[in-house]
Amino acid sequence: MIMDFSVLPLGFQFTSPGPIVVKLGPIVIRWYGLLIASAVLLGVSLSQYLAKRRYVNPDLISDLSIWLVVGAIPAARLYYVLFQWSEYSQHPERIIAIWQGGIAIHGAIIGGIIAALIFARLKKISFWQLTDLVAPSLILGQAIGRWGNFFNSEAFGSPTDLPWKLYIPPDHRPVDLVDFEYFHPTFLYESLWNLMVFALLLTLFFRALSKKSSLKIGTGTLFLVYGIAYSLGRFWIEGLRTDSLMLGPLRMAQMVSLGGMTLGLLGLTWLYVLKRPLPDVVSPLNTQKNAPE
Numbered sequence: 001m002i003m004d005f006s007v008l009p010l011g012f013q014f015t016s017p018g019p020i021v022v023k024l025g026p027i028v029i030r031w032y033g034l035l036i037a038s039a040v041l042l043g044v045s046l047s048q049y050l051a052k053r054r055y056v057n058p059d060l061i062s063d064l065s066i067w068l069v070v071g072a073i074p075a076a077r078l079y080y081v082l083f084q085w086s087e088y089s090q091h092p093e094r095i096i097a098i099w100q101g102g103i104a105i106h107g108a109i110i111g112g113i114i115a116a117l118i119f120a121r122l123k124k125i126s127f128w129q130l131t132d133l134v135a136p137s138l139i140l141g142q143a144i145g146r147w148g149n150f151f152n153s154e155a156f157g158s159p160t161d162l163p164w165k166l167y168i169p170p171d172h173r174p175v176d177l178v179d180f181e182y183f184h185p186t187f188l189y190e191s192l193w194n195l196m197v198f199a200l201l202l203t204l205f206f207r208a209l210s211k212k213s214s215l216k217i218g219t220g221t222l223f224l225v226y227g228i229a230y231s232l233g234r235f236w237i238e239g240l241r242t243d244s245l246m247l248g249p250l251r252m253a254q255m256v257s258l259g260g261m262t263l264g265l266l267g268l269t270w271l272y273v274l275k276r277p278l279p280d281v282v283s284p285l286n287t288q289k290n291a292p293e
Contacts, residue, residue, distance in 0.1 A: 014185050015167040019152045031151035039144040040069060043137030050133050053209060060123070064130060067115040075111020076103035083245035083252060102154075104245065105142060106256045112138075117281070126284040128220035135226040136201040142230070143194035149187040157184025157240035164188070174242050184240045193233035201226060218277065219284040224267040231260035 021029040044065045048058035080102050081088050081095055088095050116134075120127040149155035153172040165182035173180065201222050207215045235257040238244055244251040270276055277284075 013163075013165045013167055013182065014150065014188070016151050016153045032148035035144055035148045035151075036073075039141035040065070042144070043134075043141045046140065047133050047137045050136065050205065053205075054129075054133065056129065056133065060125065060130070061133065063123075064116065064119055064134070067119045068112045068134070071115025072108040072112040073098070073103070075114075076105065076108035079104040079107025079110070080245065083247070104253075105145075106253060109138075120281045124282050126219065127281050128223065128278050129284040131223035132205075132219060132221070135223045136198055136205065139194050139198045139201065139226055139230060143191045143198060146187045146191040146194070150185070155187055155241065155243060157186040157189075157237075158242055160184045177242065183242070186237050186240050189237050189240075190233065193237065194230065197226065197229040197233070200229060218271040219280075220267060220278040221271060224264045224271075226264075227260045228264035228268075231257035231264070235261075 019030050019032060021031055021034055023029075044061060047061045047065075051058040051061050077095075077098050083104075084102070116130055117127055120130060146155075150166075153168050156166055156168055159177060159180035160182060162184070164185060166185035166188075167181055168183050170178060177183075204215070204217060204222060204225065207213045208217045235254050238251055238253040238257070241251075241253075244253060246252065247255070267278060270278060
């Protein structure tokens with residue numbers, strides 16, 4: 001990978017080397033797809049490890065991962081296409097060209113939740129237990145996947161001259177900003193934010209397991225904290241974006257983020273103020289099974 005980091009007095013500028021890793025005849029490997037595949041593999045391995053630590057059969061995670069991929073990726077693309085329909089209706093052949101970018105993480109989350117609910121009901125296992133095991137992997141995958149936006153020169157922010165500015169080629173700039181060269185690297189902001197959320201979730205997970213810690217967390221807490229923390233960061237970062245999916249004058253990502261924070265806070269109130277377990281398919285105890293040595 002080659003990146004141009006032009007040294008400045010207080011930092012550097014980002015310049016994408018392009019979306020393609022390697023091209024061998026008809027075979028084209030793109031950064032976007034490679035990063036998504038890497039995030040999925042790393043996420044499954046991490047969630048299996050966390051499952052063992054909570055005495056949950058890790059094979060459940062292997063089975064669930066297939067459901068999540070099948071549910072999340074098409075939903076992420078559909079979400080994006082629906083809000084960009086004026087463009088894709090003119091070029092319907094590009095609807096399935098997911099390797100060129102253009103997926104919405106909120107669509108992926110919605111699709112993944114639906115898939116996980118169906119999976120939990122069919123397997124008669126706790127939905128919230130599963131989400132707690134997947135949440136750290138999900139936010140880590142989002143941190144990795146955001147770099148796909150960098151290689152595709154997309155999902156950038158407004159013009160800036162900050163030391164960590166991002167150069168965008170003329171053919172990727174909005175028409176009204178074509179005279180500007182440098183923009184906020186919002187992909188970087190969100191990637192770093194997601195890594196901090198990832199660290200928070202792992203800290204909560206392992207602190208709750210420690211016999212020396214007094215911290216006890218209810219089932220579903222990690223996923224609720226994920227929803228609040230990720231949504232908080234996404235809300236302010238989205239305000240810098242130049243390519244937000246819009247519903248009239250409103251930025252959809254900010255609306256969904258407000259919804260995520262609200263639902264997360266309501267869930268934590270249910271758990272810790274009302275002291276009641278979250279509504280679930282089955283008791284979390286039914287999901288637990290001695291992990292293999």
